[in-house]
Amino acid sequence: SAAVNPQHLGINSMGSAQCCCSDQRLPVRPLPQYAPYQSDSSGAGLALRPSPASVLHALPSHNFFSPKAPDAPPAVAGGFWGSCCGPPSGTLSQDLESQPQFRRSLLPYCMDLGDEFRSEKMTLCILPYERNWLKQYGETMVSSNPTSNVILKSVFACAMIYAQILSTFGWGSKSMFYGIYLTYWTLTVQNAYHLANLGMALQAFCGRPLPLPYSLQATTALRAIAEPCALIVSMLYALGTHFQDRSLANVMVHGVNGAVVLLDALLGRQTSRLANNLWGFAYFLIYMMWTVLHYLLQIGNQYGERCIYHGFCWDDPKVASLNFLLIFTIIMPMTSLLVWSLVWVRDCVISDTDRHRYLAANPLHDPWGGCRMCFQCCCCVLPCLCIGYAVWFERGCQLLPRSDWKKGSFLVCEHEGGPLESQAEAVFQQIVVMVRSGLNGLNKMEAR
DSSP states (O other): OOOOOGGGGTOOTTOOOSOOOOSSOOOOOOOOOBOOOOOOSSSSOOOOOBOOOOOOSOOOSSSSSOTTSTTOOOBOTTOGGGGSSOSTTOBOOSBOSSOOOOOOOSOHHHHHHHHTTSGGGGOSSBOTTSOOHHHHHHOOSSOOOHHHHHHHHHHHHHHHHHHHHHHTTTOGGGGGGGGGSHHHHHHHHHHHHHHHHHHHHHHHHTTOSSOSTTHHHHHHHHHHHHHHHHHHHHHHHHHHHTTOOOOHHHHIIIIIHHHHHHHHHHHSOOOOOGGGGHHHHHHHHHHHHHHHHHHHTTOOOTTSOSSSOSTTOTTSHHHHHHHHHHIIIIIHHHHHHHHHHHHHHHHHHTTOSHHHHHHHHOTTSOTTHHHHHHHHHHHHHHHHHHHHHHHHHHHTEEEOOGGGGGGTOOEEESSSOOHHHHHHHHHHHHHHHHHHHHHHHHHTTSOO
């Protein structure tokens, strides 16, 4: 059959494509075309509904955009890195270097998590198979009405602006030290994000066909910084001081900020990409460079101390470096994964993940899905069975007669523990020691 025009494949406004990941063409057969994810009047929508549109006459090879189509868009000049910021509208429509091949899976969370490490996920633009910008920035999880979205984004922005205003009080003649702290760096970036997010909501409310040039990219980058860093500020302060200072300004700056970014992620419709959090890592690295510069220039703080934070005091480079590595390699990845996981669960609740939309648009692209899921089930269960048998044999266990089951006793073992359990316990104890050591270092960061 002839190559199919991308327009005939049903590339909809959300980015779903009526195509297949197969490398071979299938025989001509009528297939139902699926409409894009549509929100009803009461909420964000629950499912993808069939559309009475024309049937597919052929399924193109490869992925979303067939390279054999005569009018297929050319590949991005200079590769992916040449279009990191993409077109001004923030929507990528070019053929990507590596397309996803979503499959039905027994562990969709792990499969989708692995899919986050493709190169195009680093872009600040909207990918072809993601929901379009009007849905991301014009709807909420509880309503598809743009007005309610503007109200919600306005509440978040006003709350954080109020927190920033409160944080400027009480400095007196020491106000020059306001800008040295990570707390206020992050609070400023978070306010910039909420204002940019509100601006995107207003553009969607006005029904603009495309957002203002590069406004979408700026909002995405600011969100990638604000979400993990705001949570880190709240966590470090809670661990270091246990909120001994419960004044309104302190709670707003160190507690409400983290709650607001979580509510924004859960109630909004924006997609979340782990790769975008590299902007947050770069931001934290820049702040660490600032702490070194601050120390070398002997700027000091409002308490007359040379260092900004005790945990990042470069009088002891070893402790400061270890605290930096602890945050940079463990805490930041965990907070980024936490936000991504919450957004993934949010989308799963309404069946609107990238996987759901792609599989609904391509119902026959995975004919061996059932067999593969059975194989995955065996691969998951078999290691557990092997470990269980090893422990059973190591302890010398045996089942009791059925007459003893009524008493609540099912088995008896000759030995307690064994080499396998001893090794596992030793590894666990080492992890506990490392975690306690890290927490002790974090407790010094905000302690005064």
